[in-house]
Amino acid sequence: MRIVSILSVLVFVLGSCNSQKNAIGTSIEMKDIEIQYEANTRGFYNKLVLKNATISSTNDRDGKENPIVQKVTDADWSALNDEINKVDLENLPNLKAPTEKRFYDGAAIANLKIIYKGNTYQTTDFDHGFPPMQIKRVVEMVNLLFKPEE
16 A cells, blocks of 8 residues: 555656646747748738737838837737747748648738747748648737737
8 A cells, every 4th residue: 555655646746747847848938039920922011020029010021111010918918928839839840831822822922930049930831811720820819919000
C-alpha cells in the first residue's frame, strides 16, 4: 500500500511539473511580438501592423505616406494573445492555402508574418479572406481590429 501511495504522489508531482513546463514554453508574450498582415493585387494594397497594443494601416506600397495608427483595446489585445498562443509559429511556412483564387485575380494575395523575440515566422501566400484554417481566427481578428474612419 505504501508503494502505491508513493507512486501516486510521484506521478502527480511529475505530471504537475511537466504541464507547468509546457504552459510556460508555449506562452507568447504580446509585448515581444509584431504581427504583419499584407494583402495586395495589381490595384489594391493594404498592410496592417500590430505592435504594442496599436494597429497601423497603410495603403501605400512605397511607404511614403504615414500609416493610420489606432489603439487596440485591452480586451481585444488579450483575445488576440489567446489566439496567437494557439498557433504553432514554427509550422507557419508549411501551412497550405485552402483556395487558389489569387492565381487568376479572384482574390488578393495575402500573407501573415509574426516577428517574435527576433525570429520571423511567415506563411506562404494565400487568398485574402481565405486563410489556412490554423490561422483563420488570427487573420480575422487582425482584419477586424482596424476600424477605418468613416
